[in-house]
Amino acid sequence: MKSIIVGTAGHIDHGKTALVRALTGIDADRLPEEKRRGITIDIGFADLDLGEVRIGFVDVPGHERFVKNMLAGAHGIDLVALVIAADESVMPQTREHFDICRLLGVTDGLIVLTKKDLVDNELLQLALAEAEDLVKGSFLEGAPIVAVSSRTGDGIDELKDILRELGTKAPARSEHFVARLPIDRAFTMKGFGAVVTGTLIAGQINEGDELDLLPAGVRTRVRGVQVHGQPVKQASAGQRTAVNLGGIDAAAIERGMLLSHVGRLRTTQIVNASVQVLKAAPRALRSRQRVRIHIGAAEVLSRVRVLEESGEIKAGNAGFAQFRFESPLAGVLGDRFIIRSYSPQATIGGGLILDPFAAKHRARDTPAIRTSLQTLAAGNPAVQLTQFVFDAGRRGLTYEAIAARTAWRDEVIEHAREEAIRSGNVIAVERTLISRGVFDDLLRQITVEIQAHHRREPLARGLPKEVLRERFFGGGSPDFFRAMIAELETAESLVAEKEIVRLREHTLELSADDARLRDALEAVYLEAGLAAPSVPEAMTRSGVGSSQHGRRILQLLIDSRALVKVHGDMFFHRDVLKDLVRRISEYAASNSERSIDVTAFKGITGVSRKYAIPLLEYLDRQRITRREGERRVIL
Numbered sequence: 001m002k003s004i005i006v007g008t009a010g011h012i013d014h015g016k017t018a019l020v021r022a023l024t025g026i027d028a029d030r031l032p033e034e035k036r037r038g039i040t041i042d043i044g045f046a047d048l049d050l051g052e053v054r055i056g057f058v059d060v061p062g063h064e065r066f067v068k069n070m071l072a073g074a075h076g077i078d079l080v081a082l083v084i085a086a087d088e089s090v091m092p093q094t095r096e097h098f099d100i101c102r103l104l105g106v107t108d109g110l111i112v113l114t115k116k117d118l119v120d121n122e123l124l125q126l127a128l129a130e131a132e133d134l135v136k137g138s139f140l141e142g143a144p145i146v147a148v149s150s151r152t153g154d155g156i157d158e159l160k161d162i163l164r165e166l167g168t169k170a171p172a173r174s175e176h177f178v179a180r181l182p183i184d185r186a187f188t189m190k191g192f193g194a195v196v197t198g199t200l201i202a203g204q205i206n207e208g209d210e211l212d213l214l215p216a217g218v219r220t221r222v223r224g225v226q227v228h229g230q231p232v233k234q235a236s237a238g239q240r241t242a243v244n245l246g247g248i249d250a251a252a253i254e255r256g257m258l259l260s261h262v263g264r265l266r267t268t269q270i271v272n273a274s275v276q277v278l279k280a281a282p283r284a285l286r287s288r289q290r291v292r293i294h295i296g297a298a299e300v301l302s303r304v305r306v307l308e309e310s311g312e313i314k315a316g317n318a319g320f321a322q323f324r325f326e327s328p329l330a331g332v333l334g335d336r337f338i339i340r341s342y343s344p345q346a347t348i349g350g351g352l353i354l355d356p357f358a359a360k361h362r363a364r365d366t367p368a369i370r371t372s373l374q375t376l377a378a379g380n381p382a383v384q385l386t387q388f389v390f391d392a393g394r395r396g397l398t399y400e401a402i403a404a405r406t407a408w409r410d411e412v413i414e415h416a417r418e419e420a421i422r423s424g425n426v427i428a429v430e431r432t433l434i435s436r437g438v439f440d441d442l443l444r445q446i447t448v449e450i451q452a453h454h455r456r457e458p459l460a461r462g463l464p465k466e467v468l469r470e471r472f473f474g475g476g477s478p479d480f481f482r483a484m485i486a487e488l489e490t491a492e493s494l495v496a497e498k499e500i501v502r503l504r505e506h507t508l509e510l511s512a513d514d515a516r517l518r519d520a521l522e523a524v525y526l527e528a529g530l531a532a533p534s535v536p537e538a539m540t541r542s543g544v545g546s547s548q549h550g551r552r553i554l555q556l557l558i559d560s561r562a563l564v565k566v567h568g569d570m571f572f573h574r575d576v577l578k579d580l581v582r583r584i585s586e587y588a589a590s591n592s593e594r595s596i597d598v599t600a601f602k603g604i605t606g607v608s609r610k611y612a613i614p615l616l617e618y619l620d621r622q623r624i625t626r627r628e629g630e631r632r633v634i635l
């Protein structure tokens with residue numbers, strides 16, 4: 001059976017709660033204070049089975065002071081029942097609630113004229129005309145209007161028929177999103193533990209699921225699920241849902257927190273959004289203004305930074321703005337919210353999150369940010385993903401970061417990812433996506449950097465990777481950097497060798513003088529044999545000298561593997577070591593034990609202990625010998 005959520009809206013005392021009771025038999029005013037004062041203070045709930053459709057009602061308070069509570073229930077509804085008392089007609093909170101519904105993107109509903117029994121036909125017609133006037137040009141223009149009396153029951157059956165029809169027609173909830181349950185109540189139930197309730201705005205919650213409670217960041221397990229007071233295995237989007245949570249105390253849960261599947265969402269404190277300021281707003285929305293943001297069932301204080309040239313969004317206008325929340329919350333692309341003034345509290349306008357993980361930025365970047373937000377507002381998932389990846393720059397965007405920005409299910413992310421890659425605008429580097437433009441730009445900059453290095457240091461093989469990493473990926477993940485270098489290698493003319501990156505065409509062009517010096521240094525090592533000189537000694541003897549330049553000449557011999565480092569600054573010529581290995585094998589052949597100790601080694605080679613120990617350790621490393629106690633087995 002289809003489940004939909006119907007929210008009431010309207011001015012105080014206009015008969016919202018009485019209407020819900022006339023329809024369902026349930027009194028949604030559950031607090032003693034509500035019953036005593038005869039007004040609704042907090043949101044209340046009731047449900048109605050209409051055959052093809054099952055309706056969950058969220059009944060909201062009309063009092064001006066409780067709009068905050070009204071907002072905790074007004075999100076996530078399929079239909080609004082705008083309640084107008086025929087004897088009073090349209091009043092301030094009729095307008096405010098209606099504005100809120102429009103700003104929250106409610107797309108369908110009906111108008112109920114209540115207290116029909118208290119008015120004559122003339123007054124009823126007047127209320128009807130005012131109601132029609134109010135909704136002209138909005139989603140409720142042309143919507144059904146029904147006059148009822150909750151006292152006599154007049155019109156209630158007709159209203160049920162209309163609700164059934166609207167409910168049947170109401171579009172199914174999008175299946176693109178993971179489960180999100182904004183919590184509007186949390187309490188302890190004897191024998192069960194923590195129970196939370198809310199309107200499940202997307203996805204499914206199953207018994208046994210692991211969920212994250214945000215922004216607390218606590219992992220919990222679903223012990224049980226109830227819909228309309230009945231235990232179920234699974235709750236689906238569009239149902240009023242109660243969840244019994246394990247591993248957490250109800251006292252740690254507050255209205256406004258959110259449940260979602262483990263690891264999918266992250267909290268944020270800076271978002272960029274499109275904003276609509278109400279015509280009736282007392283003044284423009286301006287930068288540095290402190291406002292209240294109502295999103296899901298949450299309320300947070302926030303500073304505004306208007307992203308328009310004028311620095312303000314005037315009453316009745318739309319524009320882009322950044323919101324810096326004073327406490328974190330989990331918001332994603334497409335989340336609607338309501339903006340209210342800090343004090344006195346009044347609804348100023350509403351917004352739609354476009355970039356949920358925005359950053360503070362320089363004023364001159366504002367035009368580029370507006371362009372990005374326009375794209376995010378208009379695009380399909382592939383376009384939106386491409387934009388997020390572009391905005392992420394060199395660091396790219398991981399799969400998890402995309403999930404946290406969008407609350408998209410895996411299939412949606414994968415589909416968008418494939419499409420973005422196919423279009424050529426995005427490149428995948430392992431699980432990270434990077435913008436093709438950013439990648440090409442980076443490649444160019446890195447090439448220029450290496451070219452400059454080759455010019456500065458013609459005798460060096462190339463630029464250490466570490467230098468590149470710090471310059472271009474400072475703070476980024478080393479894995480991503482490694483993968484990027486590999487991409488750059490296949491994409492273009494780079495060659496990476498161990499810790500060094502060079503341009504493919506870079507070759508060492510030695511001057512005749514340098515070549516002579518190199519040969520002289522090599523000769524010193526060759527002639528010295530196993531009695532290798534220290535580096536300073538070799539440099540002096542060969543005439544290379546101890547300058548920076550001399551060190552580079554030495555490096556050339558190391559790079560070409562003519563010289564082999566055996567220990568610290570102790571180098572031997574490759575041919576000398578080869579000869580040593582040959583002599584060791586000859587010794588092994590003539591020795592029945594095939595083993596050697598330090599004394600015998602010194603005897604064969606004629607070297608002192610200073611060389612013998614490092615050379616034997618070198619032979620161990622080369623797996624020519626293997627140390628066994630005081631002796632070495634020749635392998």
Ligand SMILES: Nc1nc2c(ncn2[C@@H]2O[C@H](COP(=O)(O)OP(=O)(O)OP(=O)(O)O)[C@@H](O)[C@H]2O)c(=O)[nH]1
Nearest residue numbers: 012013014015016017018039040062115149150151
């Ligand atoms: N005669 C008559 N009285 C009604 C009708 N509907 C509601 N009332 C009365 O109007 C008063 C207010 O009704 P509620 O249902 O509490 O109004 P509400 O809109 O829920 O008020 P808040 O939740 O405080 O905003 C109560 O005394 C109801 O009995 C109706 O159709 N006819």
Ligand SMILES: [Mg+2]
Nearest residue numbers: 016017039040
């Ligand atoms: Mg009420």
